[in-house]
Each structure stands twice: as C-alpha cells, then as structure tokens.
Amino acid sequence: MKEELLKLMLEYTNERINTDKELMDKIIEIVVNDQELNKYVRKISFLDKAPREKKWLNVAEYQPALKKLIIHTKVLSDVLEESIESKLFFNPSEKNLYRNVMITQIMLHELEHAKQ
Numbered sequence: 673m674k675e676e677l678l679k680l681m682l683e684y685t686n687e688r689i690n691t692d693k694e695l696m697d698k699i700i701e702i703v704v705n706d707q708e709l710n711k712y713v714r715k716i717s718f719l720d721k722a723p724r725e726k727k728w729l730n731v732a733e734y735q736p737a738l739k740k741l742i743i744h745t746k747v748l749s750d751v752l753e754e755s756i757e758s759k760l761f762f763n764p765s766e767k768n769l770y771r772n773v774m775i776t777q778i779m780l781h782e783l784e785h786a787k788q
Contacts, residue, residue, distance in 0.1 A: 673702060673703065673706035673707075676702050676706075677699060677702060677703075677776055680695070680698055680699065680702070681769065681772040681773060681776055682769075684768070684772050685765065685768050685769040685772055688764075688765075688768060692745060692748065692749070692775065693718050693743075693745065695772065695775055696718075696743060696775060696779055697716070699775070699776055699779040699780075700713070700716060700741065700779055700783065703779070703780065703783045704783070707783070707787055709783065709786050709787060711739075712736075712739055712786040712787070713734075713739060713740075713741055713783070713786050714738075714739040714740065715738065715739065715740040715741070716740070716741045716742075716743070717740060717741070717742045717743070718743050718745050719742060719743070719744050719745065719746075720745050720746055721746060730744065730747070731743070731744060731747050731748045731751055731778055732744065732748070732778055732779070732781075732782045733782065734782045734783075734785040734786050736785070736786070739786075741782055741783070741786070748775075748778070752771050752774060752775070755770075755774065756770060756771055
C-alpha cells in the first residue's frame with residue numbers, strides 16, 4: 673500500500689496533475705482495498721460548497737452511521753492554497769509534491785477513523 677501511494681503521489685507530481693478529486697479517489701481506493709474497509713466506507717461525497725450550519729469547517733469527515741466519507745473540496749482547496757503559498761522557498765514541483773502529500777495525509781487520517 674505504501675509503495676502504491678508513493679508511486680501515485682510521484683506520478684501526480686511529475687506529471688503536474690492537479691485533479692484533486694481524482695487523486696483523492698485513487699488514494700481512498702488503494703487504502704480501502706488494502707485495509708479491507710469496504711464495509712466501513714460505502715459512500716464518498718465531494719462537496720464543493722462549505723456547509724452553512726457550521727461555524728468551523730473540516731476539510732474532510734467520516735460519518736460512521738452512514739459509512740460515508742465527505743470531502744469539502746472548497747475548504748480543502750483553501751487550506752492547501754494557504755499552506756503552500758507560505759512555503760516561499762519551494763519551487764513549483766516541490767509545491768505540487770507538498771500538496772499531494774497533504775492530500776494523502778488528510779485522506780489517510782479520515783480513513784483511520786473508518787478503520788477504528
């Protein structure tokens with residue numbers, strides 16, 4: 673699994689691919705299959721709008737009752753942009769790798785909730 677994730681991140685970095693949803697979907701698929709989480713992750717939702725009812729926003733969340741992983745793509749995009757722009761010493765390729773590592777870390781964190 674680790675090798676697959678690393679290969680995926682490097683592929684996206686080397687090809688300068690910026691398709692967050694596609695990358696996240698592939699990461700989730702790799703982890704769910706490797707960790708046998710199919711019965712715990714039944715649905716994945718990518719929401720482009722931030723929820724109005726919450727004063728604070730999660731980048732992603734796992735809802736165990738619904739067996740659902742929700743990724744707030746607008747919030748994620750804002751967090752990534754803010755974080756990456758603060759890394760002034762990174763060249764463009766390094767920024768892209770950092771971005772892909774952050775996305776992977778977030779997806780692994782949420783999938784750990786499903787595993788628990």
